[in-house]
Amino acid sequence: MRDKILFTLATVCAxxxxxxxxxxxxxxxxxxxxxxxxxxxxFHVPANILALSGFGIGMICSIIYLFTKNMRxxxxxxxxxxxxxxxxxxxLITGSIWGRIIWGVxxxxxxxxxxxxxxxxxxxxYLMLRRAIEEPIQRARLSAVVSVFGTVDAYIVWxxxxxxxxxxxxPVLSIRNGGGMAPGMEAPLxxxxxxxxxxxxxxxxxxxRQESFAREIDSLRREAHSF
Amino acid sequence: xxxxxxxxTITHKDxxxxxxxxxxxxxxxxxxxxxxxxxxxxxxxxxxxxKEFSGGLLWMVYSFAGALALNRSFAREVHNxxxxxxIASPIPPAALFLRKMFANFALLFAVELVSxxxxxxxxxxxxxxxxxxxxxxxxxxxxxxxxxxxxxSALTINLRLRELMLPTLVYPMMIPALMACMTLxxxxxxxxxxxxxxxxxxxxxxxxxxxxxxxxxxxxDTVLIG
Numbered sequence: 001m002r003d004k005i006l007f008t009l010a011t012v013c014a015x016x017x018x019x020x021x022x023x024x025x026x027x028x029x030x031x032x033x034x035x036x037x038x039x040x041x042x043f044h045v046p047a048n049i050l051a052l053s054g055f056g057i058g059m060i061c062s063i064i065y066l067f068t069k070n071m072r073x074x075x076x077x078x079x080x081x082x083x084x085x086x087x088x089x090x091x092l093i094t095g096s097i098w099g100r101i102i103w104g105v106x107x108x109x110x111x112x113x114x115x116x117x118x119x120x121x122x123x124x125x126y127l128m129l130r131r132a133i134e135e136p137i138q139r140a141r142l143s144a145v146v147s148v149f150g151t152v153d154a155y156i157v158w159x160x161x162x163x164x165x166x167x168x169x170x171p172v173l174s175i176r177n178g179g180g181m182a183p184g185m186e187a188p189l190x191x192x193x194x195x196x197x198x199x200x201x202x203x204x205x206x207x208x209r210q211e212s213f214a215r216e217i218d219s220l221r222r223e224a225h226s227f
Numbered sequence: 228x229x230x231x232x233x234x235x236t237i238t239h240k241d242x243x244x245x246x247x248x249x250x251x252x253x254x255x256x257x258x259x260x261x262x263x264x265x266x267x268x269x270x271x272x273x274x275x276x277x278k279e280f281s282g283g284l285l286w287m288v289y290s291f292a293g294a295l296a297l298n299r300s301f302a303r304e305v306h307n308x309x310x311x312x313x314i315a316s317p318i319p320p321a322a323l324f325l326r327k328m329f330a331n332f333a334l335l336f337a338v339e340l341v342s343x344x345x346x347x348x349x350x351x352x353x354x355x356x357x358x359x360x361x362x363x364x365x366x367x368x369x370x371x372x373x374x375x376x377x378x379x380s381a382l383t384i385n386l387r388l389r390e391l392m393l394p395t396l397v398y399p400m401m402i403p404a405l406m407a408c409m410t411l412x413x414x415x416x417x418x419x420x421x422x423x424x425x426x427x428x429x430x431x432x433x434x435x436x437x438x439x440x441x442x443x444x445x446x447x448d449t450v451l452i453g
Contacts, residue, residue, distance in 0.1 A: 066449060121399040128395060132386045142382050145446045146396065149378075152438060153400045160403040160431050 006205055013198035020195055023188045031185075037101045040094050046193035048091035048116070050200050054084025055123060059151035062144035071215070074140035077147060078130060079207035081123055083200045088120050118157045122150040136215065233322040234329065237313075241330035244303075251299045252334060255292040259342045262288045263349060277350045282413030285346060286405055290372060292342075293335050294394045297376035300331050301384045310384070314451055324377065324447040332373040339365055357415045364415065367432040368408035374436065375400050378443040381450050404435045 024042050031038035061077035064070075095113065096106050107113065126146050133139035245251060266284055270276075277284075304310035313323060343365075347354040354361065376397055383392045407428040414425060421429065 118399055118402050125392075125396045125399060129383075129386075129392060132388045132392055138385070141449055145382060145450055148446070149375075149400060149439075149442060152442065153403070156403045156431075156435060156438070160406060 002205070002209070006202060009198055009202050009205075013195055013202060016191060016195040016198070020188055020192045024192070028185055028188060034102060037098060040098045042189050042192045043196075044091055044094040044098065045189060046196045047087040047094065049193060050196055051084045051088035051091055052119075054080050054087065054200065055119065055151055055154065058084065058123075059147050062147040065140055066144050071136065071140060074144065075208050075211040075215075076204070077144065078127075078211065079204040081126060081147065082207060083203045085120065085123050085127065086203075087196070087200065088116065088123070092116065092120065115154070115157045119150075119154045122154060126150055136218070230319065230322055233318045234326045237318070237323070237326035238329040238333075241326065242333055245330070245334060251296040252337065255296045255334070255338045256341060258295055259288045259292040259338060260345065262291060263342065263346055267349065272350075274351060277352060278417045279413060281346070281350075281352055281416045282409040282411065285343070285412055286368065286409045288342060288346075289335065289339055289368070290398065290401060290405060292338050293372050293376060294397065296334050296338070297331060297373075297380045297397070298390055298393055300327055300377060300380045302380075302389070305384065320447045320451050321444045323451070324381070324443060327381070328373050328377045328443075331377050332369055335369050335373060336365070339369060352416055354416060356418055357420070360421050361412065361415050363429070364408055364411045364432070367429070367436060368404060370436045371404035371408075371432065371439065372401060374439045374443055375404075378439075378447065378450065381447065404432060407432045407435075 020042070024039055028039070030036050058077045058081040061073045061080065065073040065077060092113075095116075099108060100106050126143060129146055130139055130143050133142060263284075270280070272280060301310065304313060314320070343354055343361075346352065376393075379393055379396050379400075383389045383396070386392055411421070411425055411428050411432075415421070419425075
């Protein structure tokens with residue numbers, strides 16, 4: 001049953017993504033000031049939205065784990081954080097490429113870039129911590145604490161760097177009162193957000209399946225050793 | 228009353244055992260001196276430049292030296308199963324955390340109080356101009372470092388890569404507090420009074436301290452006992 005859901009989602013995602021890529025590269029015209037490079041926004045913005053919301057969801061699952069001690073929530077937290085870190089990396093790389101073309105530099109110590117990098121470092125630390133602990137229950141417990149601390153800290157980082165220099169473009173989406181994009185250009189962005197969201201759900205599901213197999217193998221191994 | 232009595236008893240025990248061996252204290256002090264000296268070779272700064280760098284340099288020294296001391300904080304309890312005995316004793320885990328935190332705070336603060344005049348001496352920076360505010364920043368920043376450091380020291384105690392994991396987790400978490408401390412210290416050493424934007428940094432430090440002290444006290448049970 002779960003496999004069927006996974007394959008259906010993957011098919012839907014592939015169709016939307018292919019259609020999006022066609023729209024983005026063949027139908028949407030070049031932007032007036034930025035030229036062709038502006039198309040990076042269709043991947044940059046959705047990847048970053050998914051990364052940030054993923055870290056938040058990871059924290060919620062971690063808190064639920066601490067209350068219920070149900071290992072399922074721990075593996076959701078891990079899967080979501082891993083996938084979010086991948087999206088955060090995509091966000092950083094696409095942003096860097098865009099910055100090289102528009103600002104002339106690969107990196108600027110700007111509010112959003114810096115806070116995002118700090119987020120990345122915090123959650124990379126979270127995943128490293130998970131690798132360093134072998135005992136599953138201890139791992140779940142300690143990494144849940146780090147996830148809560150990390151998310152709270154990420155929020156403080158976000159607020160604190162706001163007083164610093166700001167070079168990053170302001171919000172352009174109409175839902176954030178940006179209103180900086182033509183409707184024809186804005187729609188593909190939401191479609192791509194949907195496609196990447198489906199992709200992240202699929203990745204988290206695959207990751208959780210791996211995790212449950214790993215746990216099963218681990219318990220079988222322990223059982224075998226106990227004889 | 229009992230809670231604070233527990234906190235004081237074990238803070239006292241920790242400080243006394245540290246003052247007898249001076250392991251962490253000497254290592255952190257020696258380390259901070261080395262960084263201060265290395266910095267002058269690395270950049271050869273002019274008198275004006277050094278005032279601008281001062282906050283950054285001092286807090287890098289404090290946080291690196293801090294990691295050395297914090298690594299030892301819970302690790303010293305592992306031998307002879309002292310940590311298990313402490314956890315089994317009728318002391319609430321929050322008191323256990325606070326006393327470790329106070330001991331680390333005292334240790335780091337001592338290192339800072341020694342290395343600040345040495346820094347002033349080496350680089351010719353007058354540091355006594357706004358000593359009141361400077362002490363406030365030192366106290367708030369050290370509090371942040373001790374809270375985060377002590378919690379993560381407890382968290383990484385049983386890990387294989389303990390020495391590696393602690394700084395990897397602590398430094399990114401410390402970034403907002405360190406940023407505030409560095410900006411404020413640089414401004415204070417340049418003689419800029421604390422007004423307007425700098426108040427916001429002080430507020431940030433206070434908020435950071437309050438939030439993470441509260442979170443640590445809530446989560447220390449989970450970290451130590453589960």
